Amino acid sequence: MEFVRPSIEWEREHREYVEEWGPARMVPSSFDLAGFESYEMYLEALTKRENGHGKWLPCTNYFLVNENHRILGMVDISHELNDFLFRFGGHIGYSVRPPERRKGYATLILKLALAKCKDIGINECLVTCDEDNIGSAKVILNNGGIEDQSETDIDGIVKRRFWIKITNS
Numbered sequence: 104m105e106f107v108r109p110s111i112e113w114e115r116e117h118r119e120y121v122e123e124w125g126p127a128r129m130v131p132s133s134f135d136l137a138g139f140e141s142y143e144m145y146l147e148a149l150t151k152r153e154n155g156h157g158k159w160l161p162c163t164n165y166f167l168v169n170e171n172h173r174i175l176g177m178v179d180i181s182h183e184l185n186d187f188l189f190r191f192g193g194h195i196g197y198s199v200r201p202p203e204r205r206k207g208y209a210t211l212i213l214k215l216a217l218a219k220c221k222d223i224g225i226n227e228c229l230v231t232c233d234e235d236n237i238g239s240a241k242v243i244l245n246n247g248g249i250e251d252q253s254e255t256d257i258d259g260i261v262k263r264r265f266w267i268k269i270t271n272s
């Protein structure tokens with residue numbers, strides 16, 4: 104099991120993931136393929152976004168893949184926080200492929216993402232989830248999250264906010 108960066112060789116797998124995801128809003132949004140005429144165009148836009156383009160802050164995206172080259176999950180790591188991310192989004196967003204849920208993969212994704220945060224130089228990582236997202240809250244708590252004050256976004260959704268200290272272990 105390892106993190107790999109999105110590239111053309113993952114197109115088929117990525118498209119399958121999106122199909123299994125269904126009509127709901129893609130999480131993290133940086134993996135949404137809607138509106139791109141080709142996968143190459145998606146990758147180009149992703150590179151711009153990762154470099155911090157327009158409203159986007161620099162970020163890095165990974166797939167979690169297994170030994171059969173199957174994408175199990177996705178993660179987007181923001182290198183910085185702006186006001187929006189500080190209040191609602193946090194540093195890290197992740198998802199797990201629907202049929203692969205409840206097998207510990209999100210807990211592993213966050214653990215691996217925290218190691219990447221350390222490399223980026225983030226000492227304390229903010230991770231958030233919707234109030235009713237019990238699975239995500241558990242993933243964060245499994246990784247040492249300490250709860251801070253919640254925030255309510257413009258749609259009235261309460262976001263629980265957790266800080267995770269990045270240790271050397």
Ligand SMILES: CC(C)(COP(=O)(O)OP(=O)(O)OC[C@H]1O[C@@H](n2cnc3c(N)ncnc32)[C@H](O)[C@@H]1OP(=O)(O)O)[C@@H](O)C(=O)NCCC(=O)NCCS
Nearest residue numbers: 130197198199204205206207208209210232237238239241
């Ligand atoms: C939330 C999500 C990432 C969890 O992924 P996952 O791989 O199923 O999580 P894990 O297997 O690591 O589960 C961690 C814990 O949460 C529990 N859990 C997972 N989903 C749950 C659910 N829907 N309801 C209750 N508990 C749940 C697991 O049983 C496990 O409990 P444990 O630590 O006591 O054993 C996944 O459901 C998902 O992709 N959801 C849509 C996107 C999303 O919400 N992303 C998070 C944005 S903040």
